[in-house]
Amino acid sequence: MGTYSKIVQLALIVVTVAVSGSVYAADRTINTDIVVIGGGSTGMAAAVASAQGGAKVVVLEKNPYLGGASNFAEGLFAVESDLQRAKSNGLTKDEAFKHIVEFGHYKIDIPLIRQFVNESAENIHWLQKQGVQMEAIQISPTEPLVWHVIKDNGHIVHGGALITVLQAKAKALGVEFMTRTPAKKLIYTNNKVTGVEAVDHKGNKVTVNAKAVIIGTGGFGNSKELIAKWTKFDPDKFKPSLPINKTGDGIKMAQDVGADIEGLNLMLHQGTEGKGIVPLGALYTMVWQPNTLWVNKYGKRFTDEMVAFSFSQAGNAIAAQRGHFGWTIFDDGMVNYINERGVDNGIGVIVKVTDKLKGLRGEINNAIAAGSDNFKAADSIEELARQIEVPVDTLKKTYTNYNKYAENHYDPEFAKEHRYLLPLNKGKLYAVKVMPYHFTSIGGIRINTDMAVIDKNDKPIAGLYAGGCDVGGLYSDTYTLWASGHAYGFAAYSGRMAALNALKVMKK
Amino acid sequence: MKRVGGAIMAMVVLTAGASLYAGDAKQFQDKHKAAGVQCASCHGNNPKAIIPNQNCLACHDSYQKLGEQTKDMHINPHKSPHFMDLECTSCHASHTAIKNFCQDCHGPIARKR
Numbered sequence: 035m036g037t038y039s040k041i042v043q044l045a046l047i048v049v050t051v052a053v054s055g056s057v058y059a060a061d062r063t064i065n066t067d068i069v070v071i072g073g074g075s076t077g078m079a080a081a082v083a084s085a086q087g088g089a090k091v092v093v094l095e096k097n098p099y100l101g102g103a104s105n106f107a108e109g110l111f112a113v114e115s116d117l118q119r120a121k122s123n124g125l126t127k128d129e130a131f132k133h134i135v136e137f138g139h140y141k142i143d144i145p146l147i148r149q150f151v152n153e154s155a156e157n158i159h160w161l162q163k164q165g166v167q168m169e170a171i172q173i174s175p176t177e178p179l180v181w182h183v184i185k186d187n188g189h190i191v192h193g194g195a196l197i198t199v200l201q202a203k204a205k206a207l208g209v210e211f212m213t214r215t216p217a218k219k220l221i222y223t224n225n226k227v228t229g230v231e232a233v234d235h236k237g238n239k240v241t242v243n244a245k246a247v248i249i250g251t252g253g254f255g256n257s258k259e260l261i262a263k264w265t266k267f268d269p270d271k272f273k274p275s276l277p278i279n280k281t282g283d284g285i286k287m288a289q290d291v292g293a294d295i296e297g298l299n300l301m302l303h304q305g306t307e308g309k310g311i312v313p314l315g316a317l318y319t320m321v322w323q324p325n326t327l328w329v330n331k332y333g334k335r336f337t338d339e340m341v342a343f344s345f346s347q348a349g350n351a352i353a354a355q356r357g358h359f360g361w362t363i364f365d366d367g368m369v370n371y372i373n374e375r376g377v378d379n380g381i382g383v384i385v386k387v388t389d390k391l392k393g394l395r396g397e398i399n400n401a402i403a404a405g406s407d408n409f410k411a412a413d414s415i416e417e418l419a420r421q422i423e424v425p426v427d428t429l430k431k432t433y434t435n436y437n438k439y440a441e442n443h444y445d446p447e448f449a450k451e452h453r454y455l456l457p458l459n460k461g462k463l464y465a466v467k468v469m470p471y472h473f474t475s476i477g478g479i480r481i482n483t484d485m486a487v488i489d490k491n492d493k494p495i496a497g498l499y500a501g502g503c504d505v506g507g508l509y510s511d512t513y514t515l516w517a518s519g520h521a522y523g524f525a526a527y528s529g530r531m532a533a534l535n536a537l538k539v540m541k542k
Numbered sequence: 543m544k545r546v547g548g549a550i551m552a553m554v555v556l557t558a559g560a561s562l563y564a565g566d567a568k569q570f571q572d573k574h575k576a577a578g579v580q581c582a583s584c585h586g587n588n589p590k591a592i593i594p595n596q597n598c599l600a601c602h603d604s605y606q607k608l609g610e611q612t613k614d615m616h617i618n619p620h621k622s623p624h625f626m627d628l629e630c631t632s633c634h635a636s637h638t639a640i641k642n643f644c645q646d647c648h649g650p651i652a653r654k655r
Contacts, residue, residue: 098643
């Protein structure tokens with residue numbers, strides 16, 4: 035080796051040491067009172083409530099934005115709120131509580147649900163006090179008026195309005211936000227959680243020492259690996275609705291320090307995708323309509339299509355079919371009906387009930403032109419059966435019977451209400467494939483009614499709290515859409531309660 | 543000093559026209575260099591430290607103003623209907639091409655002109 039190359043080598047070593055050494059490291063240690071993992075509605079409510087209680091707060095968020103799925107969800111469940119009073123709504127907390135625990139087959143955390151239902155109105159009132167504006171609405175004919183839909187905050191829409199109102203509030207209270215800084219590990223010493231280790235997007239280690247940690251990372255819906263490991267679902271067939279990076283971080287970190295876990299599952303909903311099908315567009319909206327005809331791969335009906343009103347149950351009904359899909363069938367008569375009178379079922383507030391789907395015709399034509407895999411059109415039921423590859427005779431029989439039910443205003447098969455039984459016998463016939471997706475995972479960390487994380491002996495793990503969709507005990511087989519906005523309501527509620535309880539412990 | 547930088551940047555923006563955005567692979571660092579922006583103006587004294595928005599907005603004013611400049615886009619990334627105070631560097635990492643995460647959900651987003 036020549037002298038020259040040795041010098042170069044030496045120079046390289048010097049440079050490498052300088053760059054990787056402490057000169058350019060930007061590791062940080064922060065001492066604070068409360069550290070919140072996840073800047074969604076759980077975390078934002080926790081941050082504001084903590085700061086209002088006089089605590090120093092750091093929020094760690096792994097995405098480049100705050101809010102997570104709470105930006106896109108639209109409303110919060112509550113009973114006996116002032117907004118419901120203003121609409122002379124008579125539903126009581128007791129009725130709602132009983133309905134929810136019945137729906138959950140009592141396979142849920144009943145004291146936690148009772149407390150949440152009882153305090154749900156106060157949760158809304160607190161959010162209103164922070165500047166979040168809402169309106170109580172009834173989302174469908176099969177649900178009560180319990181959904182407190184968030185109003186826009188300037189140009190910010192949907193749940194983003196709640197998040198940004200709380201974000202501004204938290205900022206004014208001195209809360210420190212660190213985005214693109216995923217928490218990696220809870221610091222656990224002497225049977226106590228005393229902080230969090232995180233890494234920022236430059237790879238610097240961020241150590242946050244705190245008196246309490248509040249977890250709200252939104253579940254594991256974006257982790258194929260955890261869906262396969264923790265649930266009965268095939269992650270390739272049950273896809274998340276949005277890529278929000280929810281990979282079970284909070285649940286795993288809590289598990290690592292001894293937290294008990296329960297009820298891991300997915301909150302399914304119906305949806306579709308494919309060539310020529312616009313996400314959340316007109317054809318997508320068709321798979322949410324109760325007055326269409328649904329068949330499985332055998333060409334048979336399998337449910338009262340009114341289940342479309344309750345997306346979580348509709349998702350389960352589709353999931354139960356062999357192959358986990360169905361076909362939504364409608365005709366030109368239905369297209370005309372929707373163009374003239376609008377849809378019977380909306381999609382949250384993105385598509386509203388009675389919206390006329392002006393783009394439906396165009397999207398149908400585009401999907402046909404694109405040779406769509408999951409949308410088919412035909413001039414007869416036989417041809418449609420061949421296109422969607424179901425037995426011709428069976429589909430023909432299903433279709434003939436269905437039209438007969440429509441004529442008779444009675445569905446002896448599944449008792450669908452006559453107002454949603456429209457004959458499908460005008461013009462062309464159409465079929466859109468309907469498949470299960472999920473808005474969020476359900477189940478997770480076991481907590482007590484103080485939102486304190488508990489271990490396998492039901493003992494709270496000191497210094498650790500959790501809320502929102504990271505928490506177990508809220509649902510059994512699925513989400514009750516009857517209590518519309520239950521997940522969002524609980525997220526904000528649990529975040530704030532976790533903060534209040536952490537403050538109480540800190541002041542002792 | 544920062545104001546001067548701002549004035550230079552404004553000139554660059556005006557003269558560079560459409561090619562500044564367009565989802566092109568052009569590295570922002572080149573624009574900054576050409577405008578005479580020093581490494582430390584963004585990075586401070588530590589290149590490994592994260593760059594806070596205030597360093598960017600010292601020259602680029604505000605999200606509101608940036609939103610005006612990109613209002614011809616069918617989805618205006620500087621006037622998000624979802625988010626507030628996005629970290630500038632989550633899309634604009636100066637040393638690499640723009641990575642617009644809006645596209646994760648919305649599909650390709652480009653300037654019309």
